Amino acid sequence: EVQLVESGGGLVKPGGSLRLSCAASGFTFSNAWMSWVRQAPGKGLEWVGRIKSKTDGGTADYAAPVKGRFTISRDDSKNTLYLQMNSLKSEDTAVYYCTRDLDGGPTRWGQGTLVTVSS
């Protein structure tokens, strides 16, 4: 069974940093394209970024609101996806979901981890 378990969320001050992790199991993580999607409280879904498998180049792409501040990485030896978030703003407050992407979209989602940016 595919499982994605996010961790690392919490309360952080504006301008601060946080690193989220996503532990994956139940599939061949190294072959998977993975993404982060966020959802502000009471709002809709917003793409954050995606990382390709190393076989497909291993590069990451980002949505404009986070480009230059957020970095997605992966450790295939640990089956873990990361999201390093720097220079956090109040508008980054959201539940962050880790997803496995397949057939043109996120086929599996984690339970999410809440990031609150507030002074």
Place this chain on the structure above:
Amino acid sequence: DVVMTQSPLSLPVTLGQPASISCRSSQSLVYSDGNTYLNWFQQRPGQSPRRLIYKVSNRDSGVPDRFSGSGSGTDFTLKISRVEAEDVGVYYCMQDTHWPPTFGGGTRVEIK
């Protein structure tokens, strides 16, 4: 960015009756490989989203066959043939043809 516009915003339905949600994109979603990367997601209250449909009309594993997707180009539809109580929630369309992937604003399905 490609804008995904869903309608209606809210959809009150009677149990056992059909429901239909529309999703329109600001550009054609046909990719250079010939596929159309249009997805539909369901988010039940308090839960993570779950994908129902990929590439316009393909149901994900475990999705009941009362859910169906159709459409082409810029115009897409999600249909529920007979709404059940467990179908309450917010439904989102999402395109993954053009970068960045973008979601519709969501349609809230509720029972009358």
